[in-house]
Amino acid sequence: MGRVNEPSFRESVDLMFNRAVALMDLPPGLEEKIRVCNSTYTVRFGVRLRGQIQTFTGYRSVHSEHMEPVKGGIRYALSVNQDEVEALAALMTYKCALVEAPFGGSKGGLRIDPRQYDEHELELITRRFAYELAKRDLIHPSQNVPAPDMGTGEREMAWIADQYARMNTTDINAKACVTGKPLNAGGISGRVEATGRGVQYALREFFRDPRDIEKAGLTGTLDGKRIIVQGLGNVGYHAAKFLSEEDGARIVGIIEHDGALYNADGLDVEAVRGWIVKHGGVTGFPDATHSIDGAACLEEKCDILIPAAMEGVIHMGNAKRIKAPLIIEAANGPVTAGADEILRKKGTVIIPDMYANAGGVTVSYFEWVKNLSHIRFGRMQRRQEEARHQLVVDELEKLSKAAAIPYTLSPEFKQKYLRGADELELVRSGLDDTMRISYQSMRDIWHDRADVEDLRTAAYLASITKVAASYRAKGL
Ligand code: GLU
Numbered sequence: 001m002g003r004v005n006e007p008s009f010r011e012s013v014d015l016m017f018n019r020a021v022a023l024m025d026l027p028p029g030l031e032e033k034i035r036v037c038n039s040t041y042t043v044r045f046g047v048r049l050r051g052q053i054q055t056f057t058g059y060r061s062v063h064s065e066h067m068e069p070v071k072g073g074i075r076y077a078l079s080v081n082q083d084e085v086e087a088l089a090a091l092m093t094y095k096c097a098l099v100e101a102p103f104g105g106s107k108g109g110l111r112i113d114p115r116q117y118d119e120h121e122l123e124l125i126t127r128r129f130a131y132e133l134a135k136r137d138l139i140h141p142s143q144n145v146p147a148p149d150m151g152t153g154e155r156e157m158a159w160i161a162d163q164y165a166r167m168n169t170t171d172i173n174a175k176a177c178v179t180g181k182p183l184n185a186g187g188i189s190g191r192v193e194a195t196g197r198g199v200q201y202a203l204r205e206f207f208r209d210p211r212d213i214e215k216a217g218l219t220g221t222l223d224g225k226r227i228i229v230q231g232l233g234n235v236g237y238h239a240a241k242f243l244s245e246e247d248g249a250r251i252v253g254i255i256e257h258d259g260a261l262y263n264a265d266g267l268d269v270e271a272v273r274g275w276i277v278k279h280g281g282v283t284g285f286p287d288a289t290h291s292i293d294g295a296a297c298l299e300e301k302c303d304i305l306i307p308a309a310m311e312g313v314i315h316m317g318n319a320k321r322i323k324a325p326l327i328i329e330a331a332n333g334p335v336t337a338g339a340d341e342i343l344r345k346k347g348t349v350i351i352p353d354m355y356a357n358a359g360g361v362t363v364s365y366f367e368w369v370k371n372l373s374h375i376r377f378g379r380m381q382r383r384q385e386e387a388r389h390q391l392v393v394d395e396l397e398k399l400s401k402a403a404a405i406p407y408t409l410s411p412e413f414k415q416k417y418l419r420g421a422d423e424l425e426l427v428r429s430g431l432d433d434t435m436r437i438s439y440q441s442m443r444d445i446w447h448d449r450a451d452v453e454d455l456r457t458a459a460y461l462a463s464i465t466k467v468a469a470s471y472r473a474k475g476l
Helices: 009-021 028-035 081-096 119-134 154-167 195-208 212-216 232-248 271-280 335-348 359-373 382-402 413-416 423-448 455-473
Strands: 041-051 051-063 073-075 104-111 226-230 250-256 261-263 289-291 304-307 325-326 350-352
Touching: 009 028, 009 081, 009 335, 009 455, 028 455, 041 081, 051 081, 051 119, 073 154, 081 104, 081 359, 081 423, 081 455, 104 119, 119 154, 154 335, 195 232, 195 325, 195 350, 195 359, 195 423, 226 232, 232 250, 232 271, 250 271, 304 382, 335 350, 350 455, 359 423, 382 413, 423 455
Parallel strands: 073 104, 226 250, 226 304, 304 325, 325 350
Antiparallel strands: 041 051, 051 104, 250 261, 261 289
């Protein structure tokens, strides 16, 4: 972002918000109240590392407290700045409202290149940052619940949870102070891949309606669709993996920090991921053409483009040249407001970030509920469910024997039907349901209202309506 003549990330989000509220009938005061970011806390703290004190700058921004706790990840990157966390916090407000996760919006960031530090140093830095936030209730099970984002993952969340627990020794709900924790530290099955899974479920729902497929100028199903993914981090990797392994899509391009891989016959996502882990980048990967200019690959021909890395990668400078008829924003803010306008005029369909990547916060919501209820999902019901299914199977077999019907239930059917759902299956079912229902709420607005041109505006309309209703219920 920060390109000449383009608004900043936060301004870009505000412009998109403004386009939507222009179509609504909100009192102007409420419109302003929803748009603005409530507060941003900046902290500078020192950590003694390698014999000297190093100073770090971090932020936690709270966009809207119409529901509490507020929710949103913590990002570790050198590019972190106040404008960015405020934009991301605003997107969290709209995202949570759209998918009905009962949270306000927040986001945090630490200006750091995590690759420059070893694990022990990162732990010291993370604990100190968590301490600074927790002592101001900016990490708190009922006030503000962080999660992973770019540059952070399960490991950092476990440190944050432990730091909070040390500072709040009698808080029985301490684990609910952060989500995205490892399973053994109070996490939930399926959280790591949740955002990528959500992207897959979103595309499946898109392809269920012939009108939507037609709007993008596509035909058929996900099977055989050519996909280019930018960023093979947690989100991009899981989305690409599931779409290629389970839906028959072909990942023809993968863009990383050191260039792009292209193979018209499809890339082996697992093999590329393994190569990146081993060599630090995609350079040298066999079975593909490598080009140093990664961004140029965004402009290659394909059916679906999945930007899953950073904000602002599709901007006014390259939007005209993007050929994909369908873009799904797995990252937050990958398309600038200016680029959005260019693409809209071209007829490109964009499945917007606040919906497309909401799988992460949706499963975070399930994890938070799990922590507050102190019990794993499915623990009470699973065997009871199995016993009831067994009753049906036994009865059917008895009946067919008595009636001398030469038919028996197949062992595959029995195995599938008899198994009660475990936590992972329940999480997937809850995520699938959330992604379907929230897509449908956008789709209805998109198709029914003549003044709504695109899914992004539809998403803003659906979510702002909900935020406004909460404020009104509070008497504002
Ligand atoms: N950082 C993720 C996001 O941008 C997840 C947030 C969460 O789980 O709270 O949506």
